[in-house]
Amino acid sequence: MSVSVFGAGAFGTALAISLAQNGPVTLWARDVSPLENKRQSPRLPGITLPDQISITGDLEQALENDTLLFSIPMQNLSGFLSRINSDLEGKALVACCKGVDLRSGLGPVGILSETKPKAQAAILTGPSFAADIAKGLPTALTLACTDDAIGKEIQHQLSTPSLRLYRSTDTVGAELGGALKNVMAIACGAAMGAGLGDSARAALMTRGFAEMTRFAASREARPETMAGLSGLGDLALTCTSDLSRNYQLGLALGRKEAFDPSITVEGAATAQAMDRIAIDTGLSLPICHAVAALTQGRVTVDDVMTQLLSRPLKEE
Ligand SMILES: NC(=O)C1=CN([C@@H]2O[C@H](COP(=O)(O)OP(=O)(O)OC[C@H]3O[C@@H](n4cnc5c(N)ncnc54)[C@H](OP(=O)(O)O)[C@@H]3O)[C@@H](O)[C@H]2O)C=CC1
């Protein structure tokens, strides 16, 4: 089976580099010139693309392959897919992004399934920094697909000597874990940036995980998915590493510093989307609510901590 990756940002390029160990890969970019000129992505500087990767800006050509990976930021995924006229029947579409779409409230698998119902949607998610994958450092991810037979094929096709994929049929849990951990990482970064300490971060991670599990249960996701790579695994990585952009945004908010708005930070829009869902459904998602307000500049870190700590005492 042949593979195309759409989106030559940090993650799409890193995945293409890893997959090139298995055979030819097509990497589609909306602007091919930086990639063609230097055989490097500006978002993964210093890492040269292997010859197995063909770069193209021709959408139709890239769509000819059987397995299509979409590494386009969450809020742009729906618009990008609407440019594709074909129904992509018989293709495997693998979401490689994390978040909840503000317009629809859907996650990436939801968007793929809604836009291209004749194709098979799946998601590749879990704890991984693009630079680690590109350097061939050991990484384990979740590949979730509701059709287990197709999931197995994709799992084998996308596993490489350094990228180990575990399979699941719980696409809802997998996409929620990846989306929500980014919100928690902003909260943890903010706490650390404001000097609130490691204990506060541990509390936010644990209560954040409780919030993730509670919401996932309301969507009939499996608790073991939340406890796996796409949930707890990615929460642990993103809430504790300075390499995470979501955590970095939190740090900047906590330190009252500016943050470059061109950097992809999925957790800010996802917090807003989750806050809307919480209002519509009556579910309690206090950390998502706090991060939505914080990232929109409506409150300070001090306000948020006072709000979180002054809620009524309850059972764990
Ligand atoms: N970086 C990482 O370590 C990881 C990232 N992810 C996830 O991968 C997804 C992508 O992130 P990442 O690669 O890091 O982000 P980057 O900011 O590095 O790259 C985003 C890419 O998407 C392209 N893009 C943006 N909007 C559109 C659009 N409307 N149509 C077509 N292409 C578009 C950009 O093109 P252009 O260059 O032309 O602007 C760029 O190539 C996110 O959901 C992220 O959470 C998951 C795991 C790890």
Ligand SMILES: O=C(CO)COP(=O)(O)O
């Ligand atoms: O998803 C990631 C790690 O699994 C990357 O995190 P950031 O988007 O916060 O950099």
